[in-house]
Amino acid sequence: xxxxxxxxxxxxxxxxxxxxxxxxxxxxxxxxxxxxxxxxxxxxxxxxxxxxxxxxxxxxxxxxxxxxxxxxxxxxxxxxxxxxxxxxxxxxxxxxxxxxxxxxxxxxxxxxxxxxxxxxxxxxxxxxxxxxxxxxxxxxxxxxxxxxxxxxxxxxxxxxxxxxxxxxxxxxxxxxxxxxxxxxxxxxxxxxxxxxxxxxxxxxxxxxxxxxxxxxxxxxxxxxxxxxxxxxxxxxxxxxxxxxxxxxxxxxxxxxxxxxxxxxxxxxxxxxxxxxxxxxxxxxxxxxxxxxxxxxxxxxxxxxxxxxxxxxxxxxxxxxxxxxxxxxxxxxxxxxxxxxxxxxxxxxxxxxxxxxxxxxxxxxxxxxxxxxxxxxxxxxxxxxxxxxxxxxxxxxxxxxxxxxxxxxxxxxxxxxxxxxxxxxxxxxxxxxxxxxxxxxxxxxxxx
Amino acid sequence: xxxxxxxxxxxxxxxxxxxxxxxxxxxxxxxxxxxxxxxxxxxxxxxxxxxxxxxxxxxxxxxxxxxxxxxxxxxxxxxxxxxxxxxxxxxxxxxxxxxxxxxxxxxxxxxxxxxxxxxxxxxxxxxxxxxxxxxxxxxxxxxxxxxxxxxxxxxxxxxxxxxxxxxxxxxxxxxxxxxxxxxxxxxxxxxxxxxxxxxxxxxxxxxxxxxxxxxxxxxxxxxxxxxxxxxxxxxxxxxxxxxxxxxxxxxxxxxxxxxxxxxxxxxxxxxxxxxxxxxxxxxxxxxxxxxxxxxxxxxxxxxxxxxxxx
Amino acid sequence: xxxxxxxxxxxxxxxxxxxxxxxxxxxxxxxxxxxxxxxxxxxxxxxxxxxxxxxxxxxxxxxxxxxxxxxxxxxxxxxxxxxxxxxxxxxxxxxxxxxxxxxxxxxxxxxxxxxxxxx
Numbered sequence: 100x101x102x103x104x105x106x107x108x109x110x111x112x113x114x115x116x117x118x119x120x121x122x123x124x125x126x127x128x129x130x131x132x133x134x135x136x137x138x139x140x141x142x143x144x145x146x147x148x149x150x151x152x153x154x155x156x157x158x159x160x161x162x163x164x165x166x167x168x169x170x171x172x173x174x175x176x177x178x179x180x181x182x183x184x185x186x187x188x189x190x191x192x193x194x195x196x197x198x199x200x201x202x203x204x205x206x207x208x209x210x211x212x213x214x215x216x217x218x219x220x221x222x223x224x225x226x227x228x229x230x231x232x233x234x235x236x237x238x239x240x241x242x243x244x245x246x247x248x249x250x251x252x253x254x255x256x257x258x259x260x261x262x263x264x265x266x267x268x269x270x271x272x273x274x275x276x277x278x279x280x281x282x283x284x285x286x287x288x289x290x291x292x293x294x295x296x297x298x299x300x301x302x303x304x305x306x307x308x309x310x311x312x313x314x315x316x317x318x319x320x321x322x323x324x325x326x327x328x329x330x331x332x333x334x335x336x337x338x339x340x341x342x343x344x345x346x347x348x349x350x351x352x353x354x355x356x357x358x359x360x361x362x363x364x365x366x367x368x369x370x371x372x373x374x375x376x377x378x379x380x381x382x383x384x385x386x387x388x389x390x391x392x393x394x395x396x397x398x399x400x401x402x403x404x405x406x407x408x409x410x411x412x413x414x415x416x417x418x419x420x421x422x423x424x425x426x427x428x429x430x431x432x433x434x435x436x437x438x439x440x441x442x443x444x445x446x447x448x449x450x451x452x453x454x455x456x457x458x459x460x461x462x463x464x465x466x467x468x469x470x471x472x473x474x475x476x477x478x479x480x481x482x483x484x485x486x487x488x489x490x491x492x493x494x495x496x497x498x499x500x501x502x503x504x505x506x507x508x509x510x511x512x513x514x515x516x517x518x519x520x521x522x523x524x525x526x527x528x529x530x531x532x533x534x535x536x537x538x539x540x541x542x543x544x545x546x
Numbered sequence: 547x548x549x550x551x552x553x554x555x556x557x558x559x560x561x562x563x564x565x566x567x568x569x570x571x572x573x574x575x576x577x578x579x580x581x582x583x584x585x586x587x588x589x590x591x592x593x594x595x596x597x598x599x600x601x602x603x604x605x606x607x608x609x610x611x612x613x614x615x616x617x618x619x620x621x622x623x624x625x626x627x628x629x630x631x632x633x634x635x636x637x638x639x640x641x642x643x644x645x646x647x648x649x650x651x652x653x654x655x656x657x658x659x660x661x662x663x664x665x666x667x668x669x670x671x672x673x674x675x676x677x678x679x680x681x682x683x684x685x686x687x688x689x690x691x692x693x694x695x696x697x698x699x700x701x702x703x704x705x706x707x708x709x710x711x712x713x714x715x716x717x718x719x720x721x722x723x724x725x726x727x728x729x730x731x732x733x734x735x736x737x738x739x740x741x742x743x744x745x746x747x748x749x750x751x752x753x754x755x756x757x758x759x760x761x762x763x764x765x766x767x768x769x770x771x772x773x774x775x776x777x778x779x780x781x782x783x784x785x786x787x788x789x790x791x792x793x794x795x796x797x798x799x800x801x802x803x804x805x806x807x808x809x810x811x812x813x814x815x816x817x818x819x820x821x822x823x824x825x826x827x828x829x830x831x832x833x834x835x836x837x838x839x840x841x842x843x844x845x846x847x848x849x850x851x852x853x854x855x856x
Numbered sequence: 857x858x859x860x861x862x863x864x865x866x867x868x869x870x871x872x873x874x875x876x877x878x879x880x881x882x883x884x885x886x887x888x889x890x891x892x893x894x895x896x897x898x899x900x901x902x903x904x905x906x907x908x909x910x911x912x913x914x915x916x917x918x919x920x921x922x923x924x925x926x927x928x929x930x931x932x933x934x935x936x937x938x939x940x941x942x943x944x945x946x947x948x949x950x951x952x953x954x955x956x957x958x959x960x961x962x963x964x965x966x967x968x969x970x971x972x973x974x975x
Contacts, residue, residue: 108869108963108966109865109869110868110869110872141872141873141874170959171959171962178965178966178969179962179966180962180963180966181873181959181962181963182869182872182873182963307956307959308874482958482959482962483956483958483959484958485958486957486958486959486961486962487926487958487961487962487964487965489962490962490965490966740906742888742905742906742909743887743888744880744888744891744893744905745891746893747897747902748878748891748893748901748902748905751902751906765899765903766899766902766903766906767899767902768897768902780897783899784899
């Protein structure tokens with residue numbers, strides 16, 4: 100099995116792409132079976148990414164490419180970067196990586212989109228298989244809330260009975276334009292489960308400035324699509340895991356009234372959600388407005404969790420905006436039911452973030468005798484918490500899965516997994532997949 | 547320090563006159579302070595060139611470089627002194643180091659007196675650099691004594707521009723160093739130039755750190771070597787803001803002074819006139835600048851003023 | 857790539873980031889080794905650069921005494937990150953005051969390490 104990986108950094112996407120072609124594609128003997136490419140969003144223009152991906156396809160000789168844009172990318176053999184590209188190339192007779200699929204407008208029709216991936220699972224007869232997919236992430240351009248404000252301030256207060264309908268309207272309206280949070284991905288996970296998919300790993304592309312995020316499949320560059328593939332093998336096991344920093348729990352609060360259809364929380368502790376949320380955080384409204392009035396999207400980086408049947412604690416973040424009276428949570432509507440209402444705040448620390456990344460990789464790697472590669476989807480909020488300590492985190496993951504085992508980490512805008520038939524949809528967390536042999540020491544990894 | 551005349555002259559350095567609100571005062575002492583290679587001598591040469599263009603009498607005293615070297619340096623930057631005068635090198639007088647003390651204590655004061663008696667028109671005097679003179683008088687007390695005397699003579703003759711070397715130790719300059727303290731203290735205006743070593747527009751900078759009896763622009767401005775004018779201070783960042791042309795206008799300041807005097811006068815009529823003028827001037831912020839300018843012009847017009855007096 | 861070109865290129869990478877206005881490699885005594893700026897001139901940036909130059913020796917000393925790798929200042933309309941490259945060089949990144957310091961510090965650290973590899 101040949102796996103090559105590299106992270107490269109340069110102000111010009113052309114130079115970055117050249118490095119990837121030389122050091123990743125060039126390190127594979129023959130045509131790679133599959134390429135995972137992740138660029139940072141600072142190159143901005145769609146055309147730039149199209150040219151880069153086209154060049155990669157041309158030079159590698161394969162169209163089986165997926166990828167996207169992430170605020171930071173990292174691989175086992177290089178320092179993480181916020182201005183560059185990470186890539187991983189595979190060539191193996193033992194690992195089958197299906198021809199990648201894509202579906203645009205995924206926010207509007209997530210179930211229909213994931214059908215394409217389900218078909219790949221159905222077509223595969225291998226013993227072990229897992230899905231890997233990327234979606235658009237939270238996206239709120241500066242005018243995103245304009246229409247929402249009218250719906251929120253007039254209809255939501257005058258016609259209380261219409262909450263759910265308004266929520267749906269808001270969601271649909273934003274989804275059409277490609278705006279919104281990633282809660283649609285939960286529908287994808289549920290559909291995968293319905294079709295007996297046992298394991299999958301997904302992540303959302305994101306630009307922390309909320310200006311542009313792209314997904315790649317073959318030579319195509321999309322702005323609002325799901326791209327994915329299925330990895331399968333008869334000899335290689337896929338071990339999944341997820342975790343978040345649970346070390347510091349602080350206050351708890353009640354989600355008194357929420358719009359189930361839109362994850363729009365209207366009241367917290369029976370008070371207007373926005374107001375109460377800021378009070379719980381000990382932040383004055385004036386300070387909040389001053390800090391965020393010019394931003395369409397602002398997550399307060401305060402991780403909250405809600406108990407859920409499937410995954411225990413469900414971590415989510417809340418999106419406040421000075422123009423809104425409620426709070427948009429990242430909880431998928433299907434989970435936000437009437438029975439569980441008490442949520443808790445978890446304070447995140449740089450050390451906690453590092454430890455939880457290690458724990459995620461280590462627990463998965465422990466279940467594999469000889470890890471061959473790893474893929475990690477790590478929340479970009481955790482990236483912001485860790486800052487320049489992210490390099491330490493990368494080293495710790497390396498330590499956990501083996502110093503000679505290649506891996507790639509994408510800092511995402513949403514993390515999703517199916518682990519042992521359970522859907523895991525979470526925020527501010529790390530999801531990982533470690534692939535390898537059990538009791539069969541055969542690997543030939545090109546680093 | 548000196549007897550400042552309120553007339554202004556152009557420095558010859560593009561942009562500096564903007565920063566100093568119309569140029570440097572006649573009969574003032576002006577210091578250019580900077581470390582080696584910042585452009586002090588070019589500053590002095592541009593000032594000399596401007597004097598020649600305006601038909602001023604010039605007296606360039608060099609304490610380091612030979613006239614031919616200085617003229618060559620000026621020409622290399624496009625300051626074509628020899629185009630204006632045939633005997634360019636005669637404009638610059640090299641004072642040898644062993645004669646500095648004698649020159650400063652006896653010759654220069656006598657020369658200044660002589661020129662003054664001859665009623666020589668306005669003279670641009672350049673001392674480049676002043677630093678060797680300071681070395682000859684190590685104590686600050688002595689420096690103060692000598693310089694006060696010299697400045698007294700020279701400022702009555704014309705407008706002085708002197709360059710002062712700023713110590714540069716391991717990349718860090720020190721404007722407050724012992725070597726610069728006395729000339730800065732005694733000067734009417736001090737212009738600090740620095741070479742940050744960054745290249746491009748952020749390489750050389752200029753800042754007015756002192757300007758007696760006149761408001762000046764605070765802040766640091768890029769200073770560039772340009773073939774032709776020699777040195778250019780980029781004031782584009784303030785051009786739009788500068789200004790309140792009225793407040794910056796010297797006539798406005800004069801007028802305000804006069805109004806102040808009138809408001810204290812015993813004659814109640816004059817106090818009323820002062821009050822009217824004050825009220826009118828107080829509203830200037832609400833008018834646009836062209837109206838303000840017009841207003842000042844009207845109020846400073848001699849005939850109108852005579853009418854008002856009557 | 858030569859030593860000088862390499863350092864220049866790393867600094868240019870930094871100054872190309874959206875929120876970064878300037879990247880300057882200082883010797884700890886204040887001398888500039890190399891620098892890169894956004895194309896358009898900013899007067900306020902000049903003031904901040906001058907502040908950096910005037911204070912880099914003091915900052916370096918503090919960093920050395922207290923064993924600090926990174927120091928961040930907020931002044932005028934900018935934030936300034938000083939990152940230790942080695943015992944004699946400091947990488948200074950000047951960014952707009954709304955810049956995301958976490959993201960910026962990742963890249964500053966990366967560049968400081970890459971620059972130290974050239975030396």
